[in-house]
Amino acid sequence: MKEQDLQHIWKSAQTTNQITIDMSQLTQQFKTGMERREQIVRYRDGRETIFATIGILAYASIAFYVPFTMARIGAILVSLSLLFLIYKLRTNRKSLHTQHLFLPMQEQLIEQRKFMVNQERLLNTVLYWMALPLFISYLIFIWGVGDPSGYVLPDLILEIIPVNLKSKIVWSTLMALILGYIVWMNKRAAVVNWQPLIKQIDTIITNLKKDKL
Amino acid sequence: MKKETTHFFEQLVETNKSKIYRICQIYAVSPVEPQDLFQEVIFQAWKSLPQFKQKSSIHTWVYRITLNVCLRSKLKFDNDKTTRLEAVQITSANPTEDDGNLKILRECIATLDDTDTSIILLYLEEMAYKEISQITGLTENHIAVKMKRIKRRLLECMQPKL
Numbered sequence: 001m002k003e004q005d006l007q008h009i010w011k012s013a014q015t016t017n018q019i020t021i022d023m024s025q026l027t028q029q030f031k032t033g034m035e036r037r038e039q040i041v042r043y044r045d046g047r048e049t050i051f052a053t054i055g056i057l058a059y060a061s062i063a064f065y066v067p068f069t070m071a072r073i074g075a076i077l078v079s080l081s082l083l084f085l086i087y088k089l090r091t092n093r094k095s096l097h098t099q100h101l102f103l104p105m106q107e108q109l110i111e112q113r114k115f116m117v118n119q120e121r122l123l124n125t126v127l128y129w130m131a132l133p134l135f136i137s138y139l140i141f142i143w144g145v146g147d148p149s150g151y152v153l154p155d156l157i158l159e160i161i162p163v164n165l166k167s168k169i170v171w172s173t174l175m176a177l178i179l180g181y182i183v184w185m186n187k188r189a190a191v192v193n194w195q196p197l198i199k200q201i202d203t204i205i206t207n208l209k210k211d212k213l
Numbered sequence: 214m215k216k217e218t219t220h221f222f223e224q225l226v227e228t229n230k231s232k233i234y235r236i237c238q239i240y241a242v243s244p245v246e247p248q249d250l251f252q253e254v255i256f257q258a259w260k261s262l263p264q265f266k267q268k269s270s271i272h273t274w275v276y277r278i279t280l281n282v283c284l285r286s287k288l289k290f291d292n293d294k295t296t297r298l299e300a301v302q303i304t305s306a307n308p309t310e311d312d313g314n315l316k317i318l319r320e321c322i323a324t325l326d327d328t329d330t331s332i333i334l335l336y337l338e339e340m341a342y343k344e345i346s347q348i349t350g351l352t353e354n355h356i357a358v359k360m361k362r363i364k365r366r367l368l369e370c371m372q373p374k375l
Binding site for chain 1: 219222223226227230231234235251252255256257259261264265274277278280281282284285287288296298299300301302303304312314315318326327328329331336337338339347348349350351355358359362364367368371372375
């Protein structure tokens with residue numbers, strides 16, 4: 001067998017499949033089927049942003065009404081922490097990830113790897129850019145709340161703010177547990193979702209670079 | 214998308230559909246079907262067409278997209294389910310006498326790693342080393358060295374089976 005025979009055998013595959021494409025339908029179905037799939041990814045990216053925006057508005061309102069300076073600073077810091085969270089999520093969102101599938105294979109693989117490493121780092125460092133700033137800000141807010149009896153406050157605010165020692169301890173512990181769980185979940189996602197992919201793409205890149213003179 | 218672009222895209226798909234599908238058949242691993250990969254390639258080509266700058270030939274460009282999509286599917290990067298498009302219909306015709314050899318060739322290609330597979334597929338599509346270099350991003354010399362080893366491996370695998 002000669003090398004050219006390989007090409008002949010390969011080309012014979014052309015005759016074994018009939019591919020029919022209805023062009024008038026195709027672009028329409030791209031819009032209804034495939035693009036919709038990408039919209040779902042964009043929606044997933046936006047979900048956390050929506051929740052964080054609600055949080056920002058809520059804590060900004062609290063900061064406006066609460067008469068205690070320390071609690072007001074805490075509420076503003078919570079809003080700022082959430083704003084930073086939105087910034088981090090938006091600059092690292094999956095739908096923003098450049099696909100550029102027309103790039104040469106090596107370049108494309110390196111780009112994919114860069115994205116994966118970024119995602120892994122983002123998940124692994126969630127303690128520093130999300131949990132700690134939010135927790136510290138929240139503690140300042142909770143422990144900054146004083147006795148509201150001398151002030152006229154909206155009922156809703158009075159219900160939200162932890163006034164006595166017991167509720168301050170309960171809310172601080174609860175917040176620590178929730179944020180601790182989020183940190184653990186993110187670290188787990190980095191190990192389970194991204195690390196195997198990075199390993200896999202590293203192998204592909206190494207194989208591609210193999211045999212270099 | 215403009216009418217001329219749509220027409221250009223239609224011609225592009227018509228000219229390259231068999232080549233694309235042949236490559237997709239090699240990379241498709243259950244549960245991903247060759248048709249799913251084929252659709253994805255066509256979709257990505259359609260999406261990327263406005264960014265085609267004519268720095269490379271359109272065929273080189275199509276091969277880049279095909280191989281990048283196929284490699285990405287191996288990475289199981291996208292967990293989203295594929296939408297099967299009715300506009301694309303693929304049917305297997307009657308087997309030809311070459312089918313036996315083709316099966317052996319595919320089996321032997323399956324023993325190669327993903328990057329060697331990409332390179333040999335481009336060779337089988339009768340592409341010059343220069344074009345393969347433009348598609349993979351490797352130098353022509355590098356391709357030549359790789360090709361020598363891959364062909365030897367492929368022939369060693371095939372000969373006893375023929």
